Amino acid sequence: MTDCAETMPERGETMSGCAEKMPEHNDVPSGTHPTVPLSPRERAPEGGVRDAFEDGVAAALALAAGEETTVTWRRDRKGVATGWCRLPSGEALLPAARAVAELKGRLAMVTPYLPERAREKGEREIAYHFDLDGATLTLTVILPLEWARVPSLTPIFRNCDWHERELMELYDVQVVGHPDPRRLFLDHSLPHAPFERLVPYSTFTNAATGKALWDKVLAGEREDA
Numbered sequence: 001m002t003d004c005a006e007t008m009p010e011r012g013e014t015m016s017g018c019a020e021k022m023p024e025h026n027d028v029p030s031g032t033h034p035t036v037p038l039s040p041r042e043r044a045p046e047g048g049v050r051d052a053f054e055d056g057v058a059a060a061l062a063l064a065a066g067e068e069t070t071v072t073w074r075r076d077r078k079g080v081a082t083g084w085c086r087l088p089s090g091e092a093l094l095p096a097a098r099a100v101a102e103l104k105g106r107l108a109m110v111t112p113y114l115p116e117r118a119r120e121k122g123e124r125e126i127a128y129h130f131d132l133d134g135a136t137l138t139l140t141v142i143l144p145l146e147w148a149r150v151p152s153l154t155p156i157f158r159n160c161d162w163h164e165r166e167l168m169e170l171y172d173v174q175v176v177g178h179p180d181p182r183r184l185f186l187d188h189s190l191p192h193a194p195f196e197r198l199v200p201y202s203t204f205t206n207a208a209t210g211k212a213l214w215d216k217v218l219a220g221e222r223e224d225a
Contacts (some may be wrong), residue, residue, distance in 0.1 A: 054081070057103060057137065061085060064099035065092035071137070081135035086142070093141045094151040097128070101156050105130040105137065110163035112171050114145075124148055126173070143173070152178040170195040 058071040069092065071085045087096055111127045118125055128139045143150060152175045153160040162184065164175040169183045172193040186194070 050075075050081070053133075053135070054083070057083060057132065060099040060103060061096055064095040069096070083132075083135065083137040084140070085138065086140045090141050090143055090150055093128070093139065094153070094156075096139055097153045097156050100130050100132070100137065100139070103132060105132045107153065107157035107160050107163075108136075110160065110167060112167060112173065118142070119145070122146075124173075126150060126167070128153070146172065148173045149176055150174070151176050154178055169193075172196050 054071070054073050061071060062069045066088050068088050069085060071083045074082050074084075076082075085096075087093055107128065108131050109129045111129065112124065113127070114124050122145045124143050124145050126141050126143065128141070130137045130139070141150060148171075150173060152164055154164060155177070161178075161180065164178050165181065165184050167173050168175050168178070168181060169186055170193060175181065191197075
């Protein structure tokens with residue numbers, strides 16, 4: 001603005017000279033507008049990024065949890081990736097979770113369930129769902145149906161705190177090393193692991209859970225009356 005300041009017009013004169021020197025917003029070249037930096041996936045060819053990302057995750061898990069650890073990837077029509085990994089043992093969960101954290105993964109949910117194939121073998125399964133840069137990675141650990149023990153991931157993923165406390169409260173699963181293993185909402189006078197007795201795993205995974213639990217409560221009241 002120095003040119004205009006040095007040639008300020010006298011009173012009564014116009015500012016047309018300065019106006020001509022001031023650029024309009026529309027005069028800015030289109031290529032000079034600031035843009036959001038592209039992610040590594042956007043900068044590289046799509047196929048190469050897919051392979052590099054998936055292979056990198058698989059290699060990190062195999063290095064952490066054992067060479068037999070493999071990841072199966074699926075993609076929907078929109079290209080969203082979903083990875084599934086069955087860990088070889090409960091002891092492999094902790095190092096695998098550390099590997100996911102190093103990959104900037106975020107814990108989303110913990111899901112206990114008991115498929116028929118596992119029940120027949122005297123086993124139960126717990127799935128840990130992670131977000132990895134828009135992709136979903138699920139680590140599944142196989143545990144014995146009775147006296148199940150799993151290491152706590154709360155020291156690695158702080159938001160795992162309530163997931164693990166709920167797991168201990170509702171199911172017959174001990175989370176080893178949890179910093180605060182207190183119950184979340186059930187009174188201490190109630191028996192341990194109520195969902196093991198009151199609500200089957202198959203019922204818990206659908207919308208009938210509340211009704212099934214309430215029917216059992218009412219049936220118990222009628223028996224006591």
